[in-house]
Amino acid sequence: MSPLAAFGTALTALRVNALRSFLAMLGVIIGVAAVITTVSISQGAKRAIEEQISSLGANALMIRPNSSSRGGRRGGFGSGTPFSDADTIALRDLPYLAGASGTIGASGTLVVDGINWPSDVEGVDADYFDIRDIIIEDGRAFTQAETEARARVVLLGKTVERELFPYGGAIGSSVRINNIPFDVIGLIASSGQSSGGRDRDDIVYAPVSTVRSRLSGFRYPGVRDPVNAIWVEVRQGYDVETVTAQLTDFMTAQRNLRIGQEADFVVSNFADFIRARNESEKMFSVMLAAVAGVCLLVGGIGIMNIMLVSVTERTREIGLRLAVGARPRDIRNQFLVEAIVLCLAGGLFGLAFGAAGAYGVEKIGEFAVSIEPMVALIAVGASSLVGIIFGFYPAHRASQLNPIDALRYE
Amino acid sequence: MGALIQARDLRRTYRMGGMDVHALSGVTLDIEAGAYVAVMGASGSGKSTFMNMLGALDQPSSGQLIINDIALHERSADELAAFRNQTIGFVFQQFNLLARTTALDNVGLPLLYSGMATKERHARAAHCLEMVGLGDRMDHHPSQLSGGQQQRVAIARALANNPRILLADEPTGALDSRTTQDVMAIFDQLNREGITLIIVTHEDEVGAHARRQIIFRDGHVLEDRR
Ligand SMILES: Nc1ncnc2c1ncn2[C@@H]1O[C@H](COP(=O)(O)OP(=O)(O)OP(=O)(O)O)[C@@H](O)[C@H]1O
Numbered sequence: 328m329s330p331l332a333a334f335g336t337a338l339t340a341l342r343v344n345a346l347r348s349f350l351a352m353l354g355v356i357i358g359v360a361a362v363i364t365t366v367s368i369s370q371g372a373k374r375a376i377e378e379q380i381s382s383l384g385a386n387a388l389m390i391r392p393n394s395s396s397r398g399g400r401r402g403g404f405g406s407g408t409p410f411s412d413a414d415t416i417a418l419r420d421l422p423y424l425a426g427a428s429g430t431i432g433a434s435g436t437l438v439v440d441g442i443n444w445p446s447d448v449e450g451v452d453a454d455y456f457d458i459r460d461i462i463i464e465d466g467r468a469f470t471q472a473e474t475e476a477r478a479r480v481v482l483l484g485k486t487v488e489r490e491l492f493p494y495g496g497a498i499g500s501s502v503r504i505n506n507i508p509f510d511v512i513g514l515i516a517s518s519g520q521s522s523g524g525r526d527r528d529d530i531v532y533a534p535v536s537t538v539r540s541r542l543s544g545f546r547y548p549g550v551r552d553p554v555n556a557i558w559v560e561v562r563q564g565y566d567v568e569t570v571t572a573q574l575t576d577f578m579t580a581q582r583n584l585r586i587g588q589e590a591d592f593v594v595s596n597f598a599d600f601i602r603a604r605n606e607s608e609k610m611f612s613v614m615l616a617a618v619a620g621v622c623l624l625v626g627g628i629g630i631m632n633i634m635l636v637s638v639t640e641r642t643r644e645i646g647l648r649l650a651v652g653a654r655p656r657d658i659r660n661q662f663l664v665e666a667i668v669l670c671l672a673g674g675l676f677g678l679a680f681g682a683a684g685a686y687g688v689e690k691i692g693e694f695a696v697s698i699e700p701m702v703a704l705i706a707v708g709a710s711s712l713v714g715i716i717f718g719f720y721p722a723h724r725a726s727q728l729n730p731i732d733a734l735r736y737e
Numbered sequence: 738m739g740a741l742i743q744a745r746d747l748r749r750t751y752r753m754g755g756m757d758v759h760a761l762s763g764v765t766l767d768i769e770a771g772a773y774v775a776v777m778g779a780s781g782s783g784k785s786t787f788m789n790m791l792g793a794l795d796q797p798s799s800g801q802l803i804i805n806d807i808a809l810h811e812r813s814a815d816e817l818a819a820f821r822n823q824t825i826g827f828v829f830q831q832f833n834l835l836a837r838t839t840a841l842d843n844v845g846l847p848l849l850y851s852g853m854a855t856k857e858r859h860a861r862a863a864h865c866l867e868m869v870g871l872g873d874r875m876d877h878h879p880s881q882l883s884g885g886q887q888q889r890v891a892i893a894r895a896l897a898n899n900p901r902i903l904l905a906d907e908p909t910g911a912l913d914s915r916t917t918q919d920v921m922a923i924f925d926q927l928n929r930e931g932i933t934l935i936i937v938t939h940e941d942e943v944g945a946h947a948r949r950q951i952i953f954r955d956g957h958v959l960e961d962r963r
Pocket residue numbers: 751752753758759760778779780781782783784785786787
């Protein structure tokens with residue numbers, strides 16, 4: 328019997344028992360749907376994390392004072408001492424860094440023509456945009472000269488621009504921040520998504536020196552030109568881990584700490600930090616996938632059960648087929664194809680339901696899902712494999728029947 | 738070259754609860770090509786057992802069976818399948834049609850296993866249905882046909898692969914006398930056209946259609962009338 332004829336025979340048999348076929352498929356449908364939904368959710372989460380990492384700047388490190396106060400330490404020395412512009416300048420000379428920028432965070436109310444908009448004002452150096460992979464959509468970044476001169480220039484994030492300049496024309500206009508006039512010299516491209524409910528486009532950037540002296544008033548006894556933190560970019564071709572260690576040594580020397588003394592600052596690699604934070608979530612998704620796999624197994628056993636019943640019930644039919652010339656392997660293939668068609672159809676339905684479930688979760692739970700073609704392919708492939716594995720025994724049993732015994736079966 | 742069917746000391750023994758039941762205990766006979774044979778005898782005398790051997794539906798416990806120069810007792814499962822498919826047409830008392838399957842597809846079933854393409858298969862099945870006078874019932878399911886019509890579909894199925902031998906085990910057992918006549922008319926015609934025909938029956942009128950009557954008793958050939 329040709330494969331096509333075997334397929335036709337199987338389809339006919341499944342159609343005749345449509346309800347039972349559907350019930351037999353149900354286990355596989357649920358199993359595959361569960362696999363697709365859970366994997367899509369965890370893939371979506373993984374992708375969101377990667378996006379978050381790349382939006383932080385893939386090679387960016389942040390150096391900041393260790394803010395945790397330690398017992399036995401006196402104020403004025405040790406914990407909390409900020410870095411300064413001098414540190415930033417020293418860091419720029421290091422061969423393994425491509426750039427360094429001090430940062431000072433402040434907030435301010437921006438006013439244009441009677442429109443008020445409170446926002447975060449981030450004081451940064453010109454290097455900052457490259458370090459954090461921030462794209463300047465229009466206009467320009469500030470120059471080193473402007474930074475040194477504490478120029479009142481500002482770049483606006485998308486949200487701020489939209490609120491203050493709904494009709495465009497931001498560049499070249501003047502904005503008052505806490506009543507101090509600034510010139511808008513550039514616009515920042517949207518970072519694409521919000522993280523943790525915070526709109527990352529609701530921000531403006533000004534030179535760090537300007538923010539320090541005019542907006543935040545950040546001062547620290549004994550430190551000239553302090554900054555909250557310093558961001559650096561590891562030069563292409565250098566290993567981030569190694570550079571982190573080298574930076575720690577360099578800053579230890581810079582801050583006159585004794586060898587062996589605990590560093591009063593941290594160099595953080597945000598990519599690692601975020602990955603580590605999501606390790607537990609990954610474990611969770613592995614467990615979900617395992618549960619889904621068990622569902623598929625149970626589905627397979629359901630298929631085997633139904634196929635065994637079907638073989639028993641159709642013993643006379645098998646006898647007749649043998650009597651008119653079916654070979655044992657024709658009978659085996661017929662039932663095997665039935666099992667595979669059941670599982671494959673179950674897999675495809677499961678795929679549809681799983682995709683629908685994943686999108687439902689995206690809508691309701693408001694987190695991104697990602698259905699990868701490869702995962703879909705594997706899930707459907709796995710379900711046909713289940714069909715072959717669990718369909719084989721009943722099919723083999725059917726093929727071993729003796730024609731006359733099968734015909735006489737009551 | 739001997740006869741078309743050569744049975745030599747055929748035996749078939751069933752073990753039932755520690756006891757041996759001898760359904761066939763040494764049957765030796767020849768049947769020539771083109772013969773028209775009625776197999777008769779009391780219930781339980783071994784007629785069906787003998788027919789099932791001839792149709793390769795069952796294997797002898799001992800003895801030799803050569804049909805169409807094929808020694809059935811020493812063939813593999815696949816070779817026996819091919820034999821059932823090509824050389825034999827079998828008609829059962831209970832018709833044994835596939836439910837929820839059209840007459841056309843029922844008749845085409847043996848052709849499916851001989852690997853015939855769909856179009857050819859449908860044409861050949863339609864031709865066979867016309868031979869038994871059911872050209873207008875091709876799309877009917879068995880449940881939509883009378884007993885006589887169902888048996889004619891079963892005969893058409895037995896003829897699908899143009900077999901040399903037609904075996905019928907009480908083909909009219911489930912039919913009334915009128916439809917029995919219709920079915921026997923078809924058998925007579927087929928034998929005239931050259932097919933070797935062996936029919937098991939209890940009815941003398943049916944047996945009278947044959948040119949040879951073999952009477953079984955207790956697994957033996959009691960009488961062989963020509
Ligand atoms: N599967 C079996 N297991 C045990 N005994 C069997 C089996 N099949 C047949 N027999 C026995 O073999 C003997 C011959 O049976 P068979 O069916 O050949 O009789 P028959 O001549 O066809 O009878 P009938 O006219 O009633 O159909 C009987 O005694 C029967 O009980």
